[in-house]
Amino acid sequence: MGTRQRLIDTASELLAGEGVDAVTLRGIAKAAGVSHGAPLRHFSGRAELLSAVATRGYADLLARGDQLPGSPRERLTAACHSYVDFALTNPAMFELMFRRDLVDTTDPALSAAASGVFDTFAVLVAAVPTPLARSGADLRLVAASLWAALHGLAQLWLWGGLAGASFAPSPESALAVTLDAYLG
Amino acid sequence: MGTRQRLIDTASELLAGEGVDAVTLRGIAKAAGVSHGAPLRHFSGRAELLSAVATRGYADLLARGDQLPGSPRERLTAACHSYVDFALTNPAMFELMFRRDLVDTTDPALSAAASGVFDTFAVLVAAVPTPLARSGADLRLVAASLWAALHGLAQLWLWGGLAGASFAPSPESALAVTLDAYLG
C-alpha cells in the first residue's frame, strides 16, 4: 500500500479515536511510522490531507443512504434516520466534514462527494408527496430545508445543548417530531 | 475601563473583523496593547476568554428574540427570522458560540446564557398552536426540533453547501419552507 493511502487511513483512525483536535500532521506521520515531513510529499498541506479524509466520510455517508429498501416514504425516513445516526456514531468525522477551516473547500473531489450526498437526498425527497410538495413548494427547496433540519438536530445534539435542565429528549424523539413536521 | 473588559471587547472586534481563527491570545493582547502574558492574569486560558465573548454573543442573540411585538405567531416567526439573521450577520460569533473546542462548556455564565436563549424560544413556541402541538407532541420537543431546523439552516448556509450546481436558494426562501413545515 502506498504511503499516501496509509496516511489517509491513519488519519481516519486517529480522527475516530482521538477526535478532530488530535489529527495533526505530525501525529499522523508518527502514527504512520514516517517522518514529520513525509506527508508534505503527498499533500500540499494539512487541509489537503483532511480533505481526502472528509471525502471518504461523504462517501461512507452516501453509501448509507443509497439503495435503501421499501417504499419511497420508507426510504426517505430511513435516510433521515441514517443521517442523524451517522453523525452520532462518527461525531469527529461529522465535525470534520463541515469544518471549513480544516478542509480545502475548493477540492473538486470533496465538493463532488458533498453534492452527491445532497443530490441523492433530494431525489429521495422528490419521490415522496409531502404536504409541502402538495402545496407547490420547490422540491429542491424542501430537500434543503429538511436536510438542514436533520443537520441541525445532529449538530445541536453533539453540541450538547438539546438537553437542558429538567428536559432530556432523546435524539430519536426529536427526530420523530421533525419528520412529523415535514412528512405530515 | 478594566483590562479584563478591554480584552473581551478587543476579542469581540477581532472576532467580527478577522474571523474565529484570528482570535488568538497573543493577537488579542497585542491589539489591546498589553503583553502576551497579560490575559492570563484575568482568564485561566484562551477557553475562558472566548467563553466570555460567546456569553455576550448569546446575550445579544437573546436581546433580539426578546420582547418582539405582535401576536404569538408573529413573534415566533420574527424570532425564527432573527435567529437565522443573527447567524448570517455575525458568522464568526455564531461559529464561536457552537464550537465546543474553543469555549469552556462548564462555564456557568455561558451555559446559563445558552439555556436562556432556548428557554425564551421554547416559550414563544408554546404560545403558538402549531399542527404539531395539536397532535399532542411535547411542546419542548417541538421547540427543540424547530430550533434545530433553524440552526441547521444557518449552519449549512454559512458552510456554503445549500447552493449546489444550478440551484441557488436564498436563505429566506429555505426558511419560509421550514416555517411552513412547522407552522402549517
Add this chain to the structure above:
DNA sequence: ACCCCGATGTAGACAGCGTCTACAGGAGTT
C-alpha cells in the same frame, strides 16, 4: 554500462501558538 533525474523520505529550521514561571512595581493594610 553509465549517468542523470525525478520521485520519495529525512532532518533541521523557523515563526506562531498556548501556557508556565520568574521577576518587577504599586496599592492597600497592619
Add this chain to the structure above:
DNA sequence: AACTCCTGTAGACGCTGTCTACATCGGGGT
C-alpha cells in the same frame, strides 16, 4: 515602615504547520 496581594512584563518550553537542504533509490536515454 514593612508586608502582601494584584497586575503586568519578559522569557522559556513544547507543540503546531510549513519551508528548505540533503540523502536515497529506481527507471530511461545515451
